[in-house]
Amino acid sequence: MDFRPTQDQLALAGAVRDVLGKHPAPGTPGQDGPEPGVGGVAGALWRDLAELGIFGVRVPEADGGLGLGHPESVHVFEELGRSLATGPFTATALAATLLPEYAAGRHRVGLGDLTGGAPQLLEHLDALDALLVIEIVDGETPGVAGHSQVLRVEPIELRADAVPHPVDPRVPLHRLRQKPLRGEIVGDAGTADALLREGALLTAAYQVGIAAVLTERAVAYAKQRTQFGRAIGSFQAVKHLCADMFARAELARAAVHSAAVQLADEAVGSDGADLPAAAAAVSAAKLLADDAAVANARAAIQVHGGMGCTWEMGLHFYLKRAWALSLAYGRAAEHADLISESL
C-alpha cells in the first residue's frame, strides 16, 4: 500500500492549477478576471482546460482521452473547486466517459437528473451544446419501465424559463417546464447509476477544493488581522475555528481519495463484486465533503468578521457554490441512507 498521491497526479493537479491561476474567478484573490461569457462560462478558461485534457481524464487514449482513472480525476476537480471554476465541468467530464467525442472539451454538456421529482433546475443551459438527462422510463415494457435511463437531448428543444435571481450569481439556472419529449437513448439504468456515482465523487472533490482553499484564506487572515494588539489567530477561539476547518478538509480529502481508489479498483477489476463498498465510499466522500465545504465557508466568514459579510471579499461565492453542490448528485441525507443500507 502507498496511499500517497503519485508524482504524476501532483503534476496534473499543478498543471490545472497553473491554468486556473491565469483565469481567476470573481471572488478569488486577484479577482479582476473577465466577466464570464454566455451561460456563465468563461470561454478562454474552458478552452485552456480542454487543451490540458481535463474532460477526457478517464477516456482511453485511443479515444482521444488521457487514459487515466478516478484518482487523477479527483485531483483535477479539487483544483477546479479551489479556484471556484464555473461551468458544466462535471457533466462534460461524465459525458466523455460515455461518449468519447466529448473528451476534447469542444462541446459543453450539461446534466439534468429528473429522477428526483420537481423542481427541475438546469445549470448553464445557454452555454450547452448537449444535455444528458437521466429520467425514469414511462410505459409498460418489462425490465425497462420504472427504471432510469440516460438520454441525450438538444438543449434548444427544451422548454425552460430562465430563473431571474439564482442564489449563486455565477451559475445561471433555468426551470424546466416539462420533461424533454425527444432524445437519443445513450445509456440504461446501470449507466445512469454509474454517472450519478461518478458525479457525486467529482462534486465531492470540488467541495474539498473549496474547503481547503478557504482554510488557507482564513488562516492567512487570522495571522495578519490584529485586534487587541495581537493577531486574531492567537485567540484560541479563532485558532480552533481554523483548526476545525483544516481537520474537516483533510478528512474529506482522505475520504474522496479513498473512494476514488476503490471505484478505480472496481472499474478495472472483475465482476463488480465490490461495487457496493465503492458506492458506499463515494457516498461517504460526498457527505463529508459537502459538510466540509459548507462549514468551512461559514467558518471563513466568521474569521473575517464584518469583512466576511461583504460582497467584495467574495467568501459568499464559495458558500453559495457549496450550498448548491450539496444539493447536486445526492444530498447528505440520501448518501447517509445509502451508507446505512450497506451496513
Place this chain on the structure above:
Amino acid sequence: MQLRDTPAQQRFREELRAWLRAVLPTLDRQPSQDDWPARRSYDSHWQALLHQAGYAGLNWPAEYGGRGATPTEHLIFLEESELAGAPYVGVNFVGLLHAGPTLIAEAGPEQRERHIPAILRGEEIWCQGFSEPDAGSDLAALRTRAVLDSDGEHYVVNGRKIWTSHAEVADFCELLVRTGPPDGPKHQGITWLIMPMDTPGLTLRPLKTAGGSTEFSEMILEDVRIPVANRVGNEGDGWRIAMVTFAFERGTGFVAEVVWARRRLLEIAALARENATWEDSEIRRRIARLAAEFDALWALVKRNVSEAEHSADGIPGPGSSVFKLRFSEARQHLDDLHAEVRGRDSLAFDDDLCTYDGEPGYERLRSLAYTIAAGTSQVQRNIIGERILGLPKEPKEPSAASAAKGDGR
C-alpha cells in the same frame, strides 16, 4: 415566579390585537430590499401609525411622548405585533432599540427633548458609527479623532467608520470618537457624540453585503464639525455610555425576532408536511429542537426583562450575551433548515425579489452576519466566560504593546 398576564396586561394585549387587526390590512406591500428611500418612508409610516395610536416607545417616559409602560407591556407589544405579522422596526432599529434608550439613560434634558419625540414619531432615523476598519471587536482601539475647535463650541472630527447600517437614510449618528490622546489609555479618551448626517465633510461609501444589499456603508469624516452641545455625557466617558448602548442592542434589540423565528418555524413545518420532507425523522427532529430552542430563548427574554424591570437602572445585564449568542446561532440553523426543506428551490431567490423581510434565500444570507454584528460569537463567549463566570483572561502575548483591558464590543 409566574408567566400569566395581570388583568391590566390582558386588557392591553386585547386592545393591541384589535388595533393591529384593523390597521395592518391598510398597509402597502413592503418595498424591495434596495430601495432605501422607499424603505425609509414605509418604516416611518408604520412608526407614525404606532405613535398616533399610542403604541410608540411603550416603555419610554411619558414626558417625551412615550407611554411610560412597563418592560413587560413592551414585551407584550413586541410579541403581539410580531404574531400579527406587523412590520419590523426596519430603519428605525438604531433609533428605537438602542440610540433612543441610550439617550433616555444618559443624555441631557435638551438633547432628549430634541430627539426622543422625533424618534418616536418616526421622523428621525439613526445609525451607529462605532466600528472602524481597525477597531471591530477591539472597539476601544478606535482612532477617529475629535479635537476641540478654538471657538470652544465645536469638535472637529477626522477618521473612518465602517459597517454603518442604514447610513444612507439616517438623519443622526451615534458616533464614538477619541477625544483623549491617541496613545493614552484606550478606554478613557472616548466620547459619545450625536452627529447630524448632513454635516459637511461626511462622505458615505456604500458597501454591498453577501446578500447583495447595500445595507451598510463606510463613512469618511474629514474636518466634520460637531457642536459640543451634541456630546452625550462627559468628555472621556464614552466607553461607559457605549456599554449602555450595547446592553440595549444585545439585550432587547433582537427580542421580536424570536417571535418571528418561532412563527417561521411553523411555516417550515407546514411546508415540510406539504412536500413530504416531514417523513424524514431527522427533519422532524431538527424542527422540534429549534422549537424548543426558540421557546427557551423567549423564556430567557422574559427572565431578562423581569430582572431589568426590577433593577435600579432598567439596563439589561450581561445575561444579554447569552441571549445574543444562542439566538444568533439558532437563527442560522433556522435558515439552513428552511433551505433543506425547500430542497433545490433554495437555489433561487423569489422571482420578483420584492420583499426584504422574509424571502428565505435572502434571510439565509443575512443571517450570516448575526454571529458577527453587534459583537461576534467569540467575543460573546469571552464576555460570558470572563464577566459572568469570572474565568481568567487569555494570556497576553509578551510582545503586545497595548494591553487588552476591559471588554471587547
